[in-house]
Amino acid sequence: MSEAVADDVAVPEAESGSSLWRDAWRRLKKNRAAVVSAVILAMMILGCVLVPVLGSHDYASQDLALGATAPSGEHWMGTDPLGRDIMARVFLGGRVSFAVGVIATLVSFAIGVTWGGVAGYFGGRVDSAMMRVVDVLYTFPFLILVILLQVFFANKDGTFHHLFQGIIGPLVEDAADPSWFPVFQICFVFAALGGISWLTMARIVRGQVIALREQPFVEAARSIGVGHAAIIFRHLLPNALGPIIVYTTLTIPQIMLTEAFLSFLGMGTQEPLSSWGLLAAKGAEVMELYPWMLVFPAVMLALTLFCFNFLGDGLRDALDPRIRKD
C-alpha cells in the first residue's frame, strides 16, 4: 500500500491499485505447485474426454482367450483377466470419477451456498433455526446410512430398482436392459455424496455473509429497493466467492475419494462401468499377479487428488485478502 505514494503521486489510487481478482491471479501464477497442478488436471480431463473417443479399444469388450497381459504396444496399460483393455477402462473410469466429483460438488454447492446465504442474510431466528438444522445433520452418521441404503436397495428386485425403472423408463428404449442399472447407482452416489457435503459449505458461506451484510454497499442496495433474493445472490455471494471457490476445489477430491471408498466396499460404481476407485480396488486384490491393474488407476487417482488439493491450497493462499501484498 505504502509504495503507491512514493512511486507516483499523480496516478489515482483506482488505476494503480489492482482488484482482488487480479492480485489473486498474480499470486496464484507465482505459486509453482498450484500452476503445475492446474496443468496436470487440465491434461487429465482432456485425456478422459478424448481417449474413450479416439482409443481403439472398448472398455467393456472382453477377450477371454487373451486374458490378463502386461502392458504392450497393442494394450498400453495391459489387459485384465477378462481381456478388457485397461487403458480404455482407466480413462472411462476417469470420466466417472470426475463426473461423481464434479456433480456431487455442484449439488453440495447449490444447497450449501443457498442455505448459508439465506441464514446469514436474515439472521436472528431464521439463522438460528437453519443453523440448528445444520448442527443436527452434522452429527448424523450419513455415510453409515448411505452404506445401509446401498446394501439394502442394490438388490435387483428391490424398491430401488423399481424406482430406477420408473424414472428411466420414459427416457430410454428398454428400461429393463440391465446395463442401465449401474448408471442409476452412480446417480445415487452423486446425490448421496452431494447431500453429505453441503453442510460445511453452508457454514462457510453464512460466516462470510454475516461479515458482509452490514457493509455500506448492501445498505445502498437495500435503500434503492433491491429485493432480498437479489441482495443475497447478486451482491453478497459474489463478494464471498473466494472462500467458496477454495472450499469447492477441496470438496471435489474428498468426494472422489469417498466414491473410491464406496466402490471398495462394493457400493459405488458397478461393473461393467468403471471408476478409478473401483479399478484400484480390483487391482489391489491381484496386485502381485497383475500389478499393472493396480498401478495405472491408482496413480491416476492419486495424482488427480494430489493436484486438486494443491490447487485448492494455492487458491486459498492467493485469495486470502489478509496476506500482505508482496
Add this chain to the structure above:
Amino acid sequence: MGSYALRRLLGLIPTLLLVVTLVFFLVRLAPGGPFDAERAAPPEVIAALEAKYNLDAPLGEQYFRFLGDLLKGDLGYSFKYPGRTVNEIIALSLPVSMTLGFWAMIVALTFGIPLGMIGAIRQNTWKDTTAMAVAMLGISIPRFVLAPLLVLWLSLGLYLFPVARWETWRHMVLPVICAALPTMAYVARLTRGGMLEVIHADYIRTARAKGLAERQVVIRHALRGGLLPVVSFLGPGFSALLVGSLVIEQIFSIPGMGRYFVEAAQNRDYTIVMGVTLVYGTLLMVLNAVVDMAYAWLDPRVKLS
C-alpha cells in the same frame, strides 16, 4: 460449563432417536430378511424363528419394544451368531476399533502438527511445499491401495510386521499407519492454515517485541492460536477414523466393529445393525460436543451459551 455440557448432551438425544428410528424402519422395510438362505428353510422353521426374535409382531409394536429394551440397555440377540447378544459383540469389538482409532489419531497429530508448523513458518519456500506434499500424499492415496502396498513392502518384503490379525503391538503398526495418514494430512493442513492466520496477529508481534525467543513465540503463542482449527477437527476427524476403519479392518482382518457393520447389513442382521449404528451415532455426536467444549476452553474469545 457443567450445565452447558449437560444441556448439550441432553440435546443429542432427539437426534439420536431420529437416527435410530430411521434405521429401524429402513432395515425392516428393505427387501430381504435375516433368514433368507440359498436353500430356503421350511415356512414353519422361519415362522418359529421370527416368533423367537419377535419379528412377527406389527412393526409399531416391534419398535416400541425395541425402545423399551434400549432403555434397559439391552440390544437383543444377533440373528447370525446364535446365542450371542449384540451387547457382547459390541463389548468385544468396540475396544478394538477405539484402540485403532486412538493410536491412529496420536500418530496423525504427532506428525501432522510439525508438518503444518514447518509449512506455516517457512511459508512459500521449498520447505513449505515439501511438507505439504508429504502431508497430501496421505489424502491422495486411498487406504485400500496404501494398505496392500505397505503389506507387500514391509510384511512380505522385509518381514517386519505381521500381515493381519490383532494380537501384539507389531500387529497394530501397519493398520495404524494406514488409518493415520489421511488424518495426518488434514491435521497438517489445518495447523498450517491456523498458524498463518495468527502469525501476523498483533499479539504475536507483541510477543516478539517484548523479546521472547522465536522458539517461544512459535510454540507458546502462535501454535496455541493456530491449533484451534485442529481441535475442532478432532471430533469429526475421530469419527472419520472410525468409519474409515471399515476398510482397514476388512483388509487386515481386525475383529473391530466396522467389519460387523458391513457384514450385518448384508446379512440383514437387524439387531447388530441397530447396535452398531447406535454406537457409531452416539460416539460421533458426543465427540463433537466434547470438541466444542474444548474449543471454548482453548480460545478465551469463544463463549458458550
